[in-house]
Amino acid sequence: MQDVHERLLACLPRLRRYARALTGDSASADDLVQDTVERGWSRIGQWRPDADLRAWLFSIMHNLHIDQLRRSPPPASHLDDGDLPTNPSTTQLDLRDLERALQLLPPAQREVLLLVGLEEMRYEDVAATLDIPLGTVMSRLSRARENLRRLMAGEPAAATSLKVVK
Incomplete structure (x- = not known):
C-alpha cells in the first residue's frame, strides 16, 4: 500500500x-x-x-x-486595470495569450491537446482516459492544434461543422 x-x-x-x-x-x-x-x-x-x-x-x-x-x-470574470501588469515582458504576454487561447478552445479539444501536449500521454492512453475512440482523439487533437494556431495568430477559431446523423 x-x-x-x-x-x-x-x-x-x-x-x-x-x-x-x-x-x-x-x-x-x-x-x-x-x-x-x-x-x-x-x-x-x-x-x-x-x-x-x-x-x-x-x-x-x-x-x-x-x-x-x-x-x-462557468463563472464570469471581470478584469480591472489593476489586474494587468504595467510593463509585462513579451514572454508574459505570450503566456497570457496562450492561456487565453486555450480557454477559448472547446473543452473536448482542450482536454485532448493538454493530455497529449502537456502531459505527453500516448494517444491510446488519452482515448482510455477520456473514454473515446482513438480516431476521435486524433481528430480532436488536429482541430485543437489548428484552432490554437489560429487564435495565437489573432484569427477566429474555425467553426465546427459537425452534423448529427441519425
Whole structure:
C-alpha cells in the first residue's frame, strides 16, 4: 500500500498542472485535484496494478470536471486595470495569450491537446482516459492544434461543422 501511496503522490504535480489548464483558476484547480485524489484513494481497489495510475487518475479528474461543468455554468470574470501588469515582458504576454487561447478552445479539444501536449500521454492512453475512440482523439487533437494556431495568430477559431446523423 505504501508503494501506491508514493505513486499517487508522484502524480500530484501533473494533476495540478492539468487541473489548472482545465479550469483556468488555481483555486478551482486545487479543489479539482483534491476531489480527484480523494475519489482515487477511496476507490484504489478499482485500480488495476498493471494499469497506468496517472491515466486512471486523469480519467477520474476528467469525469469530475465534466460533472462540475454540468452542475454550474462557468463563472464570469471581470478584469480591472489593476489586474494587468504595467510593463509585462513579451514572454508574459505570450503566456497570457496562450492561456487565453486555450480557454477559448472547446473543452473536448482542450482536454485532448493538454493530455497529449502537456502531459505527453500516448494517444491510446488519452482515448482510455477520456473514454473515446482513438480516431476521435486524433481528430480532436488536429482541430485543437489548428484552432490554437489560429487564435495565437489573432484569427477566429474555425467553426465546427459537425452534423448529427441519425
